[in-house]
Amino acid sequence: MTLHTPASDTRGSAPADAAESLPATxxxxxxxxxxxxxxxxxxxxxxxxxxxxxxxxxxxAELVSASSAQWRSSVAREATIQVRPRxxxxxxxxxxxxxxVARAAPGVQEVRATSHEESARLLxxxxxxxxxxxxxxxxxxxxxxxxxxxxxxxAPLRRALAEGVPGATLDDHAQWLARLxxxxxxxxxxxxxxxxxxxxxxxxxVAFATRGAMAGNREVVEVLHFVGAEDDYIARAxxxxxxxxxxxxxxxxGLAALAAIGxxxxxxxxxxxxxxxxxIEALFGAFAIGWRxxxxxxxxxxxxxxxxxxxxxxxxxxxLAAAG
Amino acid sequence: xxxxxxxxFASTAAPVVRFENVGVRYGLGPEVxxxxxxxxxxxxxxxxxxxxxxxxxxxxxxxxxxxxxxxGLVSLFGQEVAGISKQxxxxxxxxxxxxxxxxxxxxHLTTYENVALPLRVQGKEESAYRAEVVELLRWVGLGERMxxxxxxxxxxxxxxxxxxxxxxxxPDLLLADEPTGNxxxxxxxxxxxxxxxxxxxxxxxxxxxHDFGLMDQVDxxxxxxxxxxxxxxx
Numbered sequence: 001m002t003l004h005t006p007a008s009d010t011r012g013s014a015p016a017d018a019a020e021s022l023p024a025t026x027x028x029x030x031x032x033x034x035x036x037x038x039x040x041x042x043x044x045x046x047x048x049x050x051x052x053x054x055x056x057x058x059x060x061a062e063l064v065s066a067s068s069a070q071w072r073s074s075v076a077r078e079a080t081i082q083v084r085p086r087x088x089x090x091x092x093x094x095x096x097x098x099x100x101v102a103r104a105a106p107g108v109q110e111v112r113a114t115s116h117e118e119s120a121r122l123l124x125x126x127x128x129x130x131x132x133x134x135x136x137x138x139x140x141x142x143x144x145x146x147x148x149x150x151x152x153x154x155a156p157l158r159r160a161l162a163e164g165v166p167g168a169t170l171d172d173h174a175q176w177l178a179r180l181x182x183x184x185x186x187x188x189x190x191x192x193x194x195x196x197x198x199x200x201x202x203x204x205x206v207a208f209a210t211r212g213a214m215a216g217n218r219e220v221v222e223v224l225h226f227v228g229a230e231d232d233y234i235a236r237a238x239x240x241x242x243x244x245x246x247x248x249x250x251x252x253x254g255l256a257a258l259a260a261i262g263x264x265x266x267x268x269x270x271x272x273x274x275x276x277x278x279x280i281e282a283l284f285g286a287f288a289i290g291w292r293x294x295x296x297x298x299x300x301x302x303x304x305x306x307x308x309x310x311x312x313x314x315x316x317x318x319x320l321a322a323a324g
Numbered sequence: 325x326x327x328x329x330x331x332x333f334a335s336t337a338a339p340v341v342r343f344e345n346v347g348v349r350y351g352l353g354p355e356v357x358x359x360x361x362x363x364x365x366x367x368x369x370x371x372x373x374x375x376x377x378x379x380x381x382x383x384x385x386x387x388x389x390x391x392x393x394x395x396g397l398v399s400l401f402g403q404e405v406a407g408i409s410k411q412x413x414x415x416x417x418x419x420x421x422x423x424x425x426x427x428x429x430x431x432h433l434t435t436y437e438n439v440a441l442p443l444r445v446q447g448k449e450e451s452a453y454r455a456e457v458v459e460l461l462r463w464v465g466l467g468e469r470m471x472x473x474x475x476x477x478x479x480x481x482x483x484x485x486x487x488x489x490x491x492x493x494x495p496d497l498l499l500a501d502e503p504t505g506n507x508x509x510x511x512x513x514x515x516x517x518x519x520x521x522x523x524x525x526x527x528x529x530x531x532x533x534h535d536f537g538l539m540d541q542v543d544x545x546x547x548x549x550x551x552x553x554x555x556x557x558x
């Protein structure tokens with residue numbers, strides 16, 4: 001602006017390079033909506049807690065999902081032939097024949113028939129030790145290990161066994177696999193549901209906080225209107241503020257969740273030799289969520305921040321539209 | 325001081341402000357302003373005066389469209405404002421600069437940021453308006469206070485910052501509510517000269533004041549409010 005200031009007003013003759021003599025510390029573009037307020041800090045804490053819970057849910061679901069995939073792949077690579085003793089037949093010959101039929105089947109990598117003693121040992125937990133199993137018609141097991149790659153069709157093997165070895169049945173573990181899949185899918189589904197609920201709760205918390213911030217900054221909003229700011233400009237100012245708060249809260253919550261999962265993994269490793277540790281390891285594997293799990297936690301933190309920003313913007317737009 | 329002659333320019337252009345039989349009441353109470361009819365011509369300079377509580381601030385808020393008239397017709401820059409869209413309202417407000425009696429500076433922004441606000445909300449880059457803002461701040465005597473937050477400023481400094489904020493975007497219409505109420509007479513004269521200079525550059529100026537000493541320095545039209553009615557002393 002070039003003002004034709006009177007000659008006596010020496011202060012008015014500003015040098016052309018006025019901007020260059022600005023103090024280096026001069027703040028020039030501070031957020032239009034104040035950031036560091038008590039309510040802002042409380043919201044950061046709420047978002048951090050919600051993100052922490054969501055990330056824990058997602059991490060646990062990811063652990064179970066990864067472990068169940070391991071269980072399923074190892075169970076799916078095996079099948080079992082059960083040979084029942086029949087009167088008038090030689091059980092050893094039937095077992096040997098069943099093993100031979102299995103070896104001849106396509107896709108079978110290894111076949112191992114359990115001995116009579118091994119089969120008897122399998123019954124010990126139910127019948128007790130010290131019994132003479134020699135007189136009992138103990139069924140015999142032939143473990144069939146399948147090759148790598150896609151699971152072969154076991155129907156021809158089942159037919160060949162039915163024709164060649166009376167009393168032999170093939171268990172391909174399909175039922176067990178289906179149960180495992182259902183269990184894993186349920187855990188993952190519950191985890192996803194909880195994450196969605198927690199993100200929705202974070203969104204609602206931000207909506208309430210935005211209303212509070214609008215009330216607390218009514219003067220700011222009014223002045224912004226008077227100096228020519230559009231509603232969308234004001235909404236974006238609030239969105240930026242709440243996105244920043246969401247990022248801080250989400251970052252704290254996400255890091256805390258990663259630290260908690262890492263700490264739990266370290267504890268599990270320390271207890272590995274104990275029975276409890278074995279159970280934990282059986283359920284959650286090595287208790288490490290890997291890069292995929294870390295990516296999920298980061299995504300949740302970002303999603304919470306994005307939801308915080310979007311909710312605040314929507315809330316401000318609605319509020320300003322209602323205010324006319 | 326010499327009489328302002330700018331009114332002569334304005335005859336062909338649409339009035340900056342046009343009120344016809346405007347009345348205002350708050351809620352179900354009596355009308356606080358009634359039958360206001362006047363125009364503010366382009367490049368004109370006028371005082372709005374009257375005793376305290378006469379409705380000067382309400383009239384300024386009517387022009388600023390932050391108070392809606394209960395009846396009558398209000399036009400700004402040739403555009404009737406009844407049922408105006410929000411976008412159009414923003415466009416009109418960008419053509420106005422306003423100095424509030426209570427300054428309305430944002431306490432979390434520096435003096436520099438407060439003064440730059442009208443340009444910033446228009447989406448302009450900070451580097452594009454930096455020199456202009458600094459020049460104006462120095463001219464109103466706030467060159468050394470640009471990095472300070474308003475709570476630290478004195479009343480007079482706040483007033484000058486508010487005036488600078490109103491002027492920075494070179495508005496077509498300047499509304500000032502008691503703009504010299506908190507400054508000493510020499511500074512008041514200096515600020516008045518700033519308003520006159522803005523007027524010479526083409527801005528229509530309405531200054532609400534009950535300071536006769538200030539009004540006597542300029543031979544300008546006076547809009548006098550009393551008992552809710554407006555009289556014009558040419």
